[in-house]
Amino acid sequence: MKAQAEPACPLPTAKRRGPVSHTVSRVARLHRIAAGKVLKKAGLYPGQEFVMMYLWDAGAARQSDIIKAVGLDPSTVTKMLQRLEQAGHVQRRPDPDDRRGVLVEATETSCGLLADVEEAWGELEDQTLAGLDERDRAELARLLGRVEANLRAETADCPEAARASECTEAAEGGS
């Protein structure tokens, strides 16, 4: 009688195997959470580390360079830098040579974070790869590299970013 919660749709095949994509999604989320935790000590939010790292070793940089370096959307970087500036980690000023540009530089005080960030990365790396031997790590790096290339080719249409790809295939045999 109680008509216990049944499938509402006629599942065609309902092959519930675990696509790697799902695992990637889960790992992505967990990894970000873990990153957030270890970065918290440095006072940064996940994502900001990449920008700061770039600034730390590039010195003053135009915003467009940062964007190219981290590969994010310009608006994302803008907002991130605004927060970073407000937090005192970064200093922004108009570029005298190109007045539509903005020069960004890590502040003195922010340099203290460098060590924290590197430590955080080390921790994260250890946490992520715990229990994997060298061979596994290398293998994982290799496979993730391939996956990254795949996705990069797929997300960026074709022209750019897909640097060393053929790009001359329009139809990917859909089987």
Place this chain on the structure above:
Amino acid sequence: MKAQAEPACPLPTAKRRGPVSHTVSRVARLHRIAAGKVLKKAGLYPGQEFVMMYLWDAGAARQSDIIKAVGLDPSTVTKMLQRLEQAGHVQRRPDPDDRRGVLVEATETSCGLLADVEEAWGELEDQTLAGLDERDRAELARLLGRVEANLRAETADCPEAARASECTEAAEGGS
């Protein structure tokens, strides 16, 4: 004179190797973008697919069940369901048996999306794993599984979720 952008901080060692963690971050982002693209055809945003999939094969469900199933924060699920409801993919009503709960169910019309979502997943899987043979895929799945377990144990403090873990180690030897 042009004082060409130099490191602003005394980089200690500046070991710029590529930690797997960075690759994971990049892959995570790219994967999400790719997911967004393939899901767009179904009219869903990345993340919603998991909820809908659960609802499609579980029928009516309490919100708490969904939360447990997808493992997200309750507030995330609440907001997602509000949007899903507004989009007509889902129907919510108070649970008569437990008046603080909410029963959620996929709408009739949403069933049409099932096929799209499964197709999208297939596409995403293909894009992600393009060029990898069966052995590589299996290997990747295995390694990601380990990484997931690692991160899961790390993010969830210890008590819960770390189901089959020792959890009896407090100090993780540095170095």
Place this chain on the structure above:
DNA sequence: CAGAATAACTTGGCCGACCAAGGAATGAGT
């Protein structure tokens, strides 16, 4: 040299995701 294209940001909007608090209903303890 004027006008069009392009480059470099910014703003606003929207989403997923988190945390921190808070309001209801239910369940457990005494």
Place this chain on the structure above:
DNA sequence: ACTCATTCCTTGGTCGGCCAAGTTATTCTG
């Protein structure tokens, strides 16, 4: 029966991301 703790959900805030438009400079034409 009354209190107290739990559970379930919501609201509000903050962040990282994206996209779509818009603004201001610079450059590339004609």
